[in-house]
Amino acid sequence: MMGIVLVSIYIFVLTVFIGFEVITKVPPLLHTPLMSGSNAISGITLVGALLSTGVGNNQLAVILGVVAVVFATINVVGGFLVTDRMLEMFKNKDSK
Protein backbone atom coordinates (compact mmCIF):
# COMPACT_ATOMS: atom_id res chain seq x y z
CA MET A 1 0.00 0.00 0.00
CA MET A 2 2.87 2.34 0.84
CA GLY A 3 4.01 1.61 -2.72
CA ILE A 4 0.95 3.32 -4.20
CA VAL A 5 1.39 6.40 -2.06
CA LEU A 6 5.05 6.52 -3.06
CA VAL A 7 4.17 6.40 -6.75
CA SER A 8 1.60 9.13 -6.12
CA ILE A 9 4.28 11.29 -4.52
CA TYR A 10 6.52 10.76 -7.56
CA ILE A 11 3.73 11.85 -9.89
CA PHE A 12 2.91 14.85 -7.72
CA VAL A 13 6.47 16.15 -7.51
CA LEU A 14 7.24 15.67 -11.19
CA THR A 15 3.99 17.38 -12.19
CA VAL A 16 4.81 20.38 -10.01
CA PHE A 17 8.01 20.76 -12.04
CA ILE A 18 6.10 20.55 -15.32
CA GLY A 19 3.67 23.13 -13.92
CA PHE A 20 6.50 25.54 -13.09
CA GLU A 21 8.01 25.16 -16.56
CA VAL A 22 4.76 25.65 -18.43
CA ILE A 23 3.25 28.40 -16.32
CA THR A 24 6.36 30.58 -16.00
CA LYS A 25 5.96 31.20 -19.74
CA VAL A 26 2.47 32.70 -19.40
CA PRO A 27 2.78 36.51 -19.81
CA PRO A 28 1.29 38.93 -17.21
CA LEU A 29 -1.22 39.94 -19.91
CA LEU A 30 -2.96 36.59 -19.39
CA HIS A 31 -2.54 36.09 -15.66
CA THR A 32 -6.21 36.59 -14.81
CA PRO A 33 -7.44 34.04 -17.39
CA LEU A 34 -4.63 31.73 -16.24
CA MET A 35 -5.90 31.97 -12.72
CA SER A 36 -9.56 31.45 -13.51
CA GLY A 37 -8.69 28.65 -15.94
CA SER A 38 -6.42 26.85 -13.49
CA ASN A 39 -9.12 27.44 -10.90
CA ALA A 40 -11.52 25.49 -13.09
CA ILE A 41 -8.92 22.73 -13.43
CA SER A 42 -8.72 22.43 -9.64
CA GLY A 43 -12.39 21.46 -9.86
CA ILE A 44 -11.03 18.05 -10.95
CA THR A 45 -12.10 17.02 -7.45
CA LEU A 46 -15.40 16.47 -9.25
CA VAL A 47 -14.03 13.08 -10.33
CA GLY A 48 -13.58 12.13 -6.68
CA ALA A 49 -16.98 13.56 -5.81
CA LEU A 50 -18.68 11.41 -8.47
CA LEU A 51 -17.11 8.27 -7.03
CA SER A 52 -18.05 9.23 -3.45
CA THR A 53 -21.65 9.87 -4.47
CA GLY A 54 -22.15 6.91 -6.74
CA VAL A 55 -20.76 4.15 -4.55
CA GLY A 56 -23.60 4.81 -2.13
CA ASN A 57 -23.26 2.30 0.70
CA ASN A 58 -23.49 4.94 3.40
CA GLN A 59 -26.16 7.64 3.60
CA LEU A 60 -23.88 10.31 5.12
CA ALA A 61 -21.12 9.59 2.61
CA VAL A 62 -23.59 10.03 -0.25
CA ILE A 63 -24.90 13.34 1.10
CA LEU A 64 -21.36 14.67 1.48
CA GLY A 65 -20.64 13.40 -2.03
CA VAL A 66 -23.62 15.20 -3.59
CA VAL A 67 -22.69 18.51 -1.99
CA ALA A 68 -19.14 17.95 -3.27
CA VAL A 69 -20.49 17.31 -6.79
CA VAL A 70 -22.43 20.60 -6.68
CA PHE A 71 -19.45 22.61 -5.37
CA ALA A 72 -16.99 21.10 -7.83
CA THR A 73 -19.35 21.45 -10.80
CA ILE A 74 -19.89 25.16 -10.08
CA ASN A 75 -16.10 25.47 -9.92
CA VAL A 76 -15.54 23.62 -13.21
CA VAL A 77 -18.41 24.96 -15.32
CA GLY A 78 -18.26 28.54 -14.03
CA GLY A 79 -14.46 28.65 -14.19
CA PHE A 80 -14.11 27.43 -17.77
CA LEU A 81 -16.99 29.53 -19.10
CA VAL A 82 -15.80 32.77 -17.54
CA THR A 83 -12.25 32.11 -18.77
CA ASP A 84 -13.59 31.63 -22.28
CA ARG A 85 -15.62 34.82 -21.97
CA MET A 86 -12.49 36.73 -20.95
CA LEU A 87 -10.22 35.28 -23.61
CA GLU A 88 -12.76 36.13 -26.27
CA MET A 89 -12.24 39.80 -25.38
CA PHE A 90 -8.48 39.72 -25.99
CA LYS A 91 -8.18 40.96 -29.54
CA ASN A 92 -5.30 42.34 -31.55
CA LYS A 93 -5.56 45.28 -33.91
CA ASP A 94 -6.25 43.19 -36.99
CA SER A 95 -9.20 41.32 -35.56
CA LYS A 96 -10.94 44.44 -34.39
Next chain:
Amino acid sequence: MVTITNLVYLLSAILFILGLKKLGSPKTARRGNSLAMLAMLLAVAVTLFDQKILDFSYIIVGLLIGSAIGVIIAKKIQMTEMPQMVALFNGLGGGASTLVASSEYFHGAAPEVSVLATIGLSIFIGTLTFTGSLIAFAKLQGIMKGAPITFAGQRFFNAVLVLGSIALGALFCMDPSNVTMVMGILALAAILGITSTIPIGGADMPVVISLLNSYSGLAAAATGFVISNNILIIAGALVGASGLILTNIMCVAMNRSLANVLFGAVGSDGGAAAGADGEKKTVTRYTAEDAVVMLDNAQSVIIIPGYGLAVAQAQHVLREMSELLESRGLNVRYAIHPVAGRMPGHMNVLLAEANVPYEKLVEMETINDDFQNTDVVMVIGANDVINPVARTKKDSALFGMPILNADQARSVMIVKRSLSVGFAGEDNPLFYDDKTMMLFGDAKKMVTDIVQVLKG
Protein backbone atom coordinates in the same frame (compact mmCIF):
# COMPACT_ATOMS: atom_id res chain seq x y z
CA MET B 1 -11.84 -1.24 -17.52
CA VAL B 2 -9.47 0.09 -14.88
CA THR B 3 -6.72 0.15 -17.50
CA ILE B 4 -8.89 2.05 -19.97
CA THR B 5 -9.95 4.51 -17.28
CA ASN B 6 -6.33 5.20 -16.38
CA LEU B 7 -5.31 5.58 -20.01
CA VAL B 8 -8.07 8.15 -20.51
CA TYR B 9 -6.88 9.91 -17.34
CA LEU B 10 -3.40 10.04 -18.89
CA LEU B 11 -4.81 11.56 -22.07
CA SER B 12 -6.71 14.05 -19.94
CA ALA B 13 -3.51 14.97 -18.05
CA ILE B 14 -1.69 15.57 -21.34
CA LEU B 15 -4.52 17.81 -22.55
CA PHE B 16 -4.45 19.80 -19.28
CA ILE B 17 -0.73 20.45 -19.74
CA LEU B 18 -1.09 21.36 -23.43
CA GLY B 19 -4.02 23.62 -22.54
CA LEU B 20 -1.97 25.50 -19.96
CA LYS B 21 0.88 25.74 -22.46
CA LYS B 22 -1.41 27.36 -25.03
CA LEU B 23 -2.48 29.90 -22.40
CA GLY B 24 1.01 31.35 -22.91
CA SER B 25 0.00 33.46 -25.91
CA PRO B 26 -3.11 35.56 -26.50
CA LYS B 27 -3.43 34.04 -29.97
CA THR B 28 -3.77 30.46 -28.72
CA ALA B 29 -5.14 31.05 -25.22
CA ARG B 30 -8.77 30.46 -26.07
CA ARG B 31 -7.93 27.14 -27.71
CA GLY B 32 -5.89 26.28 -24.64
CA ASN B 33 -8.89 26.81 -22.42
CA SER B 34 -10.97 24.62 -24.73
CA LEU B 35 -8.36 21.85 -24.48
CA ALA B 36 -8.53 22.03 -20.69
CA MET B 37 -12.33 21.82 -20.93
CA LEU B 38 -12.03 18.75 -23.14
CA ALA B 39 -9.60 17.21 -20.65
CA MET B 40 -12.09 17.74 -17.84
CA LEU B 41 -14.94 16.35 -19.90
CA LEU B 42 -12.94 13.20 -20.70
CA ALA B 43 -11.95 12.67 -17.06
CA VAL B 44 -15.53 13.09 -15.85
CA ALA B 45 -17.03 10.94 -18.62
CA VAL B 46 -14.71 7.99 -18.10
CA THR B 47 -15.28 8.19 -14.34
CA LEU B 48 -19.01 7.79 -14.88
CA PHE B 49 -18.31 4.41 -16.50
CA ASP B 50 -16.65 3.24 -13.27
CA GLN B 51 -18.27 -0.03 -12.20
CA LYS B 52 -18.25 1.00 -8.55
CA ILE B 53 -20.90 3.61 -9.31
CA LEU B 54 -24.26 2.01 -8.63
CA ASP B 55 -26.62 4.95 -8.43
CA PHE B 56 -26.64 7.82 -10.91
CA SER B 57 -29.69 9.72 -9.65
CA TYR B 58 -27.85 11.83 -7.06
CA ILE B 59 -24.95 12.40 -9.44
CA ILE B 60 -27.24 13.77 -12.14
CA VAL B 61 -29.03 16.05 -9.67
CA GLY B 62 -25.69 17.36 -8.37
CA LEU B 63 -24.29 17.93 -11.85
CA LEU B 64 -27.41 19.76 -13.01
CA ILE B 65 -27.58 22.07 -9.98
CA GLY B 66 -23.85 22.80 -10.14
CA SER B 67 -23.86 23.46 -13.89
CA ALA B 68 -26.86 25.78 -13.67
CA ILE B 69 -25.27 27.88 -10.90
CA GLY B 70 -21.91 27.87 -12.71
CA VAL B 71 -23.40 29.04 -16.00
CA ILE B 72 -25.38 31.82 -14.32
CA ILE B 73 -22.34 33.12 -12.41
CA ALA B 74 -20.11 32.96 -15.50
CA LYS B 75 -22.61 34.90 -17.62
CA LYS B 76 -23.60 37.53 -15.07
CA ILE B 77 -20.27 38.38 -13.47
CA GLN B 78 -18.77 41.81 -14.20
CA MET B 79 -15.08 41.87 -15.12
CA THR B 80 -14.38 44.16 -12.17
CA GLU B 81 -15.77 41.40 -9.95
CA MET B 82 -13.40 38.70 -11.23
CA PRO B 83 -11.25 38.66 -8.08
CA GLN B 84 -14.14 37.83 -5.76
CA MET B 85 -15.47 35.26 -8.21
CA VAL B 86 -12.12 33.49 -8.34
CA ALA B 87 -11.95 33.69 -4.54
CA LEU B 88 -15.39 32.10 -4.25
CA PHE B 89 -14.55 29.35 -6.77
CA ASN B 90 -11.29 28.61 -4.95
CA GLY B 91 -13.36 28.16 -1.81
CA LEU B 92 -15.80 25.80 -3.53
CA GLY B 93 -12.90 23.72 -4.86
CA GLY B 94 -11.41 23.50 -1.38
CA GLY B 95 -14.80 22.67 0.13
CA ALA B 96 -15.36 19.90 -2.42
CA SER B 97 -11.99 18.37 -1.52
CA THR B 98 -12.89 18.32 2.17
CA LEU B 99 -16.26 16.76 1.42
CA VAL B 100 -14.79 14.02 -0.77
CA ALA B 101 -12.15 13.16 1.82
CA SER B 102 -14.80 13.07 4.58
CA SER B 103 -17.07 10.98 2.42
CA GLU B 104 -14.22 8.51 1.82
CA TYR B 105 -13.74 8.31 5.57
CA PHE B 106 -17.41 7.51 6.18
CA HIS B 107 -17.31 4.85 3.48
CA GLY B 108 -15.01 3.31 6.05
CA ALA B 109 -13.01 0.91 3.91
CA ALA B 110 -10.64 0.06 6.81
CA PRO B 111 -7.84 2.15 5.32
CA GLU B 112 -4.11 2.03 5.88
CA VAL B 113 -2.24 4.59 7.94
CA SER B 114 -0.88 6.26 4.80
CA VAL B 115 -4.42 6.75 3.49
CA LEU B 116 -5.67 8.01 6.86
CA ALA B 117 -2.87 10.58 6.91
CA THR B 118 -3.89 11.83 3.46
CA ILE B 119 -7.54 12.02 4.56
CA GLY B 120 -6.48 14.26 7.44
CA LEU B 121 -4.29 16.37 5.14
CA SER B 122 -6.99 16.69 2.51
CA ILE B 123 -9.59 17.78 5.08
CA PHE B 124 -7.11 20.26 6.56
CA ILE B 125 -6.08 21.97 3.28
CA GLY B 126 -9.58 21.82 1.83
CA THR B 127 -11.24 23.43 4.86
CA LEU B 128 -8.52 26.04 5.22
CA THR B 129 -9.01 26.97 1.56
CA PHE B 130 -12.78 27.05 2.00
CA THR B 131 -13.01 29.45 4.96
CA GLY B 132 -9.99 31.51 3.87
CA SER B 133 -11.54 32.02 0.44
CA LEU B 134 -14.89 33.01 1.91
CA ILE B 135 -13.16 35.71 3.97
CA ALA B 136 -11.25 36.91 0.88
CA PHE B 137 -14.55 36.93 -1.04
CA ALA B 138 -16.28 38.92 1.72
CA LYS B 139 -13.45 41.48 1.76
CA LEU B 140 -13.38 41.89 -2.03
CA GLN B 141 -17.15 42.04 -2.31
CA GLY B 142 -17.24 44.75 0.36
CA ILE B 143 -19.26 42.63 2.79
CA MET B 144 -16.28 42.92 5.16
CA LYS B 145 -14.00 45.93 5.51
CA GLY B 146 -10.75 45.65 3.61
CA ALA B 147 -8.65 46.88 6.52
CA PRO B 148 -6.59 44.25 8.36
CA ILE B 149 -8.20 42.77 11.49
CA THR B 150 -5.63 41.84 14.09
CA PHE B 151 -5.65 40.68 17.68
CA ALA B 152 -2.94 40.12 20.27
CA GLY B 153 -1.08 36.87 19.82
CA GLN B 154 -2.57 36.22 16.38
CA ARG B 155 0.51 34.53 14.97
CA PHE B 156 0.97 32.42 18.09
CA PHE B 157 -2.70 31.46 17.95
CA ASN B 158 -2.37 30.41 14.28
CA ALA B 159 0.75 28.40 15.05
CA VAL B 160 -1.14 26.60 17.83
CA LEU B 161 -3.92 25.78 15.36
CA VAL B 162 -1.43 24.26 12.90
CA LEU B 163 0.32 22.20 15.59
CA GLY B 164 -3.03 21.17 17.05
CA SER B 165 -4.15 19.92 13.64
CA ILE B 166 -0.97 17.89 13.23
CA ALA B 167 -1.45 16.36 16.69
CA LEU B 168 -5.08 15.50 15.94
CA GLY B 169 -3.97 14.01 12.62
CA ALA B 170 -1.49 11.75 14.39
CA LEU B 171 -4.15 10.64 16.91
CA PHE B 172 -6.57 10.02 14.05
CA CYS B 173 -4.06 7.72 12.31
CA MET B 174 -3.72 5.70 15.52
CA ASP B 175 -7.46 5.45 16.13
CA PRO B 176 -9.34 5.78 12.82
CA SER B 177 -12.71 4.97 14.40
CA ASN B 178 -12.64 8.22 16.38
CA VAL B 179 -14.80 10.72 14.47
CA THR B 180 -13.99 13.44 17.01
CA MET B 181 -10.47 13.69 15.60
CA VAL B 182 -11.77 14.30 12.08
CA MET B 183 -14.18 16.93 13.36
CA GLY B 184 -11.35 18.48 15.37
CA ILE B 185 -9.10 18.83 12.31
CA LEU B 186 -12.04 20.29 10.41
CA ALA B 187 -12.78 22.84 13.12
CA LEU B 188 -9.15 23.91 13.61
CA ALA B 189 -8.60 24.28 9.85
CA ALA B 190 -11.81 26.30 9.53
CA ILE B 191 -10.70 28.72 12.25
CA LEU B 192 -7.18 28.91 10.80
CA GLY B 193 -8.59 29.84 7.39
CA ILE B 194 -10.39 32.77 9.00
CA THR B 195 -7.69 33.98 11.40
CA SER B 196 -4.96 33.79 8.77
CA THR B 197 -6.95 35.79 6.17
CA ILE B 198 -8.49 38.59 8.27
CA PRO B 199 -5.14 40.33 9.02
CA ILE B 200 -4.42 40.77 5.31
CA GLY B 201 -5.17 44.24 3.96
CA GLY B 202 -7.17 45.10 0.85
CA ALA B 203 -4.13 45.99 -1.27
CA ASP B 204 -2.55 42.60 -0.59
CA MET B 205 -5.56 40.70 -1.88
CA PRO B 206 -3.86 39.79 -5.22
CA VAL B 207 -1.33 37.79 -3.22
CA VAL B 208 -3.97 36.08 -1.12
CA ILE B 209 -6.12 35.07 -4.09
CA SER B 210 -3.05 33.63 -5.81
CA LEU B 211 -2.11 31.71 -2.68
CA LEU B 212 -5.63 30.38 -2.16
CA ASN B 213 -5.60 29.37 -5.83
CA SER B 214 -2.52 27.33 -5.09
CA TYR B 215 -4.17 25.80 -1.99
CA SER B 216 -7.24 24.78 -3.96
CA GLY B 217 -4.95 22.84 -6.31
CA LEU B 218 -3.07 21.25 -3.43
CA ALA B 219 -6.39 20.29 -1.83
CA ALA B 220 -7.42 18.52 -5.04
CA ALA B 221 -4.04 16.74 -5.16
CA ALA B 222 -4.40 15.67 -1.51
CA THR B 223 -7.81 14.23 -2.33
CA GLY B 224 -6.12 12.39 -5.20
CA PHE B 225 -3.82 10.76 -2.65
CA VAL B 226 -6.86 9.73 -0.58
CA ILE B 227 -8.59 7.93 -3.41
CA SER B 228 -5.35 6.97 -5.27
CA ASN B 229 -6.46 8.85 -8.35
CA ASN B 230 -3.69 10.11 -10.62
CA ILE B 231 -5.70 12.68 -12.55
CA LEU B 232 -6.58 14.48 -9.32
CA ILE B 233 -2.92 14.47 -8.30
CA ILE B 234 -1.71 15.74 -11.67
CA ALA B 235 -4.35 18.44 -12.19
CA GLY B 236 -4.05 19.51 -8.54
CA ALA B 237 -0.26 19.73 -8.73
CA LEU B 238 -0.45 21.87 -11.90
CA VAL B 239 -2.81 24.32 -10.22
CA GLY B 240 -0.74 24.30 -7.05
CA ALA B 241 2.36 25.23 -9.07
CA SER B 242 0.49 27.90 -11.02
CA GLY B 243 -0.84 29.55 -7.87
CA LEU B 244 2.62 29.55 -6.28
CA ILE B 245 4.20 31.22 -9.33
CA LEU B 246 1.54 33.94 -9.37
CA THR B 247 1.93 34.44 -5.62
CA ASN B 248 5.65 34.92 -6.08
CA ILE B 249 5.21 37.36 -8.99
CA MET B 250 2.79 39.47 -6.94
CA CYS B 251 5.15 39.52 -3.95
CA VAL B 252 8.09 40.62 -6.13
CA ALA B 253 5.97 43.33 -7.75
CA MET B 254 5.14 44.73 -4.32
CA ASN B 255 8.65 44.18 -2.97
CA ARG B 256 7.25 42.20 -0.05
CA SER B 257 8.06 38.78 1.24
CA LEU B 258 5.22 36.30 1.46
CA ALA B 259 5.64 36.25 5.25
CA ASN B 260 5.29 40.03 5.34
CA VAL B 261 2.07 39.89 3.32
CA LEU B 262 0.60 37.10 5.42
CA PHE B 263 1.57 38.44 8.82
CA GLY B 264 2.42 42.09 8.25
CA ALA B 265 -1.17 43.40 8.43
CA VAL B 266 -0.14 46.27 6.14
CA GLY B 267 -2.57 48.69 4.59
CA SER B 268 -5.85 50.36 5.22
CA ASP B 269 -9.04 50.77 3.24
CA GLY B 270 -7.15 53.47 1.35
CA GLY B 271 -8.11 57.08 0.81
CA ALA B 272 -6.76 58.51 4.06
CA ALA B 273 -5.79 62.19 3.99
CA ALA B 274 -2.25 63.06 2.97
CA GLY B 275 0.21 63.08 5.85
CA ALA B 276 0.37 66.49 7.48
CA ASP B 277 4.11 66.81 7.63
CA GLY B 278 4.08 70.54 8.30
CA GLU B 279 5.45 71.89 5.06
CA LYS B 280 2.86 73.47 2.83
CA LYS B 281 2.96 72.15 -0.71
CA THR B 282 1.09 73.68 -3.57
CA VAL B 283 -0.38 72.13 -6.64
CA THR B 284 -2.09 73.83 -9.53
CA ARG B 285 -5.48 72.74 -10.74
CA TYR B 286 -5.81 72.21 -14.44
CA THR B 287 -8.86 71.59 -16.60
CA ALA B 288 -9.70 69.26 -19.46
CA GLU B 289 -8.98 72.12 -21.88
CA ASP B 290 -5.45 72.50 -20.51
CA ALA B 291 -4.94 68.77 -20.89
CA VAL B 292 -5.99 68.85 -24.54
CA VAL B 293 -3.63 71.76 -25.27
CA MET B 294 -0.80 69.73 -23.86
CA LEU B 295 -1.85 66.59 -25.77
CA ASP B 296 -2.07 68.64 -28.98
CA ASN B 297 1.62 69.40 -28.72
CA ALA B 298 2.58 65.82 -27.96
CA GLN B 299 3.59 62.98 -30.22
CA SER B 300 3.69 60.12 -27.78
CA VAL B 301 1.46 59.32 -24.82
CA ILE B 302 1.68 56.54 -22.27
CA ILE B 303 -1.41 55.92 -20.16
CA ILE B 304 -0.97 54.40 -16.70
CA PRO B 305 -4.28 52.94 -15.55
CA GLY B 306 -4.86 52.02 -11.92
CA TYR B 307 -7.72 50.46 -10.05
CA GLY B 308 -9.36 53.88 -9.63
CA LEU B 309 -10.03 53.73 -13.36
CA ALA B 310 -11.94 50.48 -13.01
CA VAL B 311 -13.87 51.69 -9.97
CA ALA B 312 -15.01 54.72 -11.98
CA GLN B 313 -15.85 52.43 -14.95
CA ALA B 314 -13.82 54.75 -17.18
CA GLN B 315 -12.21 52.05 -19.39
CA HIS B 316 -14.58 52.53 -22.31
CA VAL B 317 -14.36 56.30 -22.50
CA LEU B 318 -10.59 56.02 -22.07
CA ARG B 319 -10.43 53.77 -25.14
CA GLU B 320 -12.48 56.39 -27.01
CA MET B 321 -10.00 59.06 -25.93
CA SER B 322 -6.97 57.07 -27.06
CA GLU B 323 -8.58 56.40 -30.44
CA LEU B 324 -9.22 60.13 -30.88
CA LEU B 325 -5.59 60.81 -29.99
CA GLU B 326 -4.40 58.14 -32.41
CA SER B 327 -6.49 59.65 -35.19
CA ARG B 328 -4.48 62.83 -34.61
CA GLY B 329 -1.29 60.88 -35.17
CA LEU B 330 -0.22 60.34 -31.57
CA ASN B 331 1.41 57.10 -30.45
CA VAL B 332 -0.70 55.90 -27.52
CA ARG B 333 0.25 52.95 -25.31
CA TYR B 334 -0.76 51.65 -21.90
CA ALA B 335 1.78 50.80 -19.20
CA ILE B 336 0.52 48.01 -16.95
CA HIS B 337 2.05 47.55 -13.52
CA PRO B 338 1.91 43.91 -12.34
CA VAL B 339 -0.25 44.83 -9.34
CA ALA B 340 -2.63 47.13 -11.22
CA GLY B 341 -6.12 45.92 -10.36
CA ARG B 342 -7.26 43.50 -7.70
CA MET B 343 -5.72 40.28 -9.00
CA PRO B 344 -2.80 39.33 -11.26
CA GLY B 345 -3.41 40.60 -14.79
CA HIS B 346 -6.74 42.19 -13.84
CA MET B 347 -6.12 45.53 -15.59
CA ASN B 348 -5.42 43.76 -18.89
CA VAL B 349 -8.81 42.06 -18.75
CA LEU B 350 -10.60 45.31 -17.91
CA LEU B 351 -8.99 47.08 -20.87
CA ALA B 352 -9.51 44.13 -23.20
CA GLU B 353 -13.19 44.30 -22.28
CA ALA B 354 -13.15 47.93 -23.41
CA ASN B 355 -11.77 46.74 -26.79
CA VAL B 356 -8.24 48.00 -26.32
CA PRO B 357 -6.08 45.80 -28.61
CA TYR B 358 -3.68 43.77 -26.50
CA GLU B 359 -0.55 44.99 -28.36
CA LYS B 360 -1.14 48.35 -26.71
CA LEU B 361 -0.94 46.87 -23.20
CA VAL B 362 2.75 46.92 -22.34
CA GLU B 363 4.41 45.31 -19.33
CA MET B 364 6.44 47.38 -16.90
CA GLU B 365 9.88 45.93 -17.80
CA THR B 366 9.28 46.51 -21.50
CA ILE B 367 8.04 50.07 -21.29
CA ASN B 368 10.04 51.50 -18.39
CA ASP B 369 12.95 52.68 -20.55
CA ASP B 370 10.59 54.43 -22.97
CA PHE B 371 9.24 56.97 -20.49
CA GLN B 372 12.22 59.32 -20.93
CA ASN B 373 11.41 59.65 -24.64
CA THR B 374 7.71 60.17 -24.05
CA ASP B 375 5.98 63.54 -24.22
CA VAL B 376 3.02 62.97 -21.95
CA VAL B 377 2.28 60.37 -19.31
CA MET B 378 -1.33 60.22 -18.27
CA VAL B 379 -1.94 58.57 -14.91
CA ILE B 380 -5.52 57.59 -14.16
CA GLY B 381 -6.52 56.26 -10.78
CA ALA B 382 -3.03 55.01 -9.90
CA ASN B 383 -0.73 56.29 -7.19
CA ASP B 384 1.69 53.95 -5.39
CA VAL B 385 2.92 52.37 -8.65
CA ILE B 386 4.34 55.73 -9.85
CA ASN B 387 5.56 57.05 -6.50
CA PRO B 388 9.27 57.94 -6.88
CA VAL B 389 9.63 57.58 -3.12
CA ALA B 390 9.98 53.84 -3.81
CA ARG B 391 13.43 54.56 -5.25
CA THR B 392 14.73 56.93 -2.58
CA LYS B 393 13.03 56.96 0.82
CA LYS B 394 14.50 54.06 2.76
CA ASP B 395 12.02 54.12 5.65
CA SER B 396 8.98 54.05 3.37
CA ALA B 397 6.69 51.04 3.04
CA LEU B 398 7.11 51.48 -0.70
CA PHE B 399 10.91 51.48 -0.71
CA GLY B 400 12.30 48.99 -3.22
CA MET B 401 9.01 48.34 -4.95
CA PRO B 402 9.44 48.32 -8.74
CA ILE B 403 7.60 51.37 -10.12
CA LEU B 404 6.71 52.76 -13.52
CA ASN B 405 9.12 55.58 -14.43
CA ALA B 406 6.34 58.11 -15.02
CA ASP B 407 8.48 60.88 -13.52
CA GLN B 408 11.00 60.55 -16.36
CA ALA B 409 8.53 61.64 -19.04
CA ARG B 410 8.62 65.24 -20.33
CA SER B 411 5.31 66.01 -18.68
CA VAL B 412 2.91 64.16 -16.43
CA MET B 413 -0.86 64.39 -16.15
CA ILE B 414 -2.52 62.86 -13.12
CA VAL B 415 -6.26 62.34 -12.98
CA LYS B 416 -7.24 61.84 -9.36
CA ARG B 417 -10.03 62.73 -6.98
CA SER B 418 -7.78 64.35 -4.39
CA LEU B 419 -4.24 64.43 -3.08
CA SER B 420 -4.95 61.49 -0.78
CA VAL B 421 -2.33 58.81 -0.31
CA GLY B 422 -2.48 55.34 -1.82
CA PHE B 423 -2.69 52.00 -0.04
CA ALA B 424 0.86 52.31 1.24
CA GLY B 425 -0.02 55.53 3.05
CA GLU B 426 2.84 57.43 1.42
CA ASP B 427 2.57 60.97 0.03
CA ASN B 428 3.54 61.21 -3.64
CA PRO B 429 6.10 63.96 -4.48
CA LEU B 430 5.29 63.64 -8.17
CA PHE B 431 1.97 65.44 -7.49
CA TYR B 432 3.91 68.58 -6.59
CA ASP B 433 6.47 68.41 -9.39
CA ASP B 434 6.61 71.39 -11.77
CA LYS B 435 6.06 69.22 -14.82
CA THR B 436 2.97 67.60 -13.31
CA MET B 437 -0.51 68.70 -14.24
CA MET B 438 -3.10 67.65 -11.66
CA LEU B 439 -6.56 67.06 -13.04
CA PHE B 440 -8.83 66.69 -10.03
CA GLY B 441 -12.07 64.80 -10.41
CA ASP B 442 -13.73 61.49 -11.07
CA ALA B 443 -11.76 59.51 -13.67
CA LYS B 444 -14.76 58.89 -15.90
CA LYS B 445 -15.96 62.49 -15.80
CA MET B 446 -12.51 63.93 -16.48
CA VAL B 447 -11.77 61.60 -19.39
CA THR B 448 -15.25 62.26 -20.81
CA ASP B 449 -14.56 66.01 -20.61
CA ILE B 450 -11.27 65.53 -22.45
CA VAL B 451 -13.07 63.52 -25.13
CA GLN B 452 -15.63 66.32 -25.52
CA VAL B 453 -12.90 68.92 -25.95
CA LEU B 454 -11.03 66.70 -28.42
CA LYS B 455 -14.19 66.28 -30.45
CA GLY B 456 -15.25 69.90 -30.14
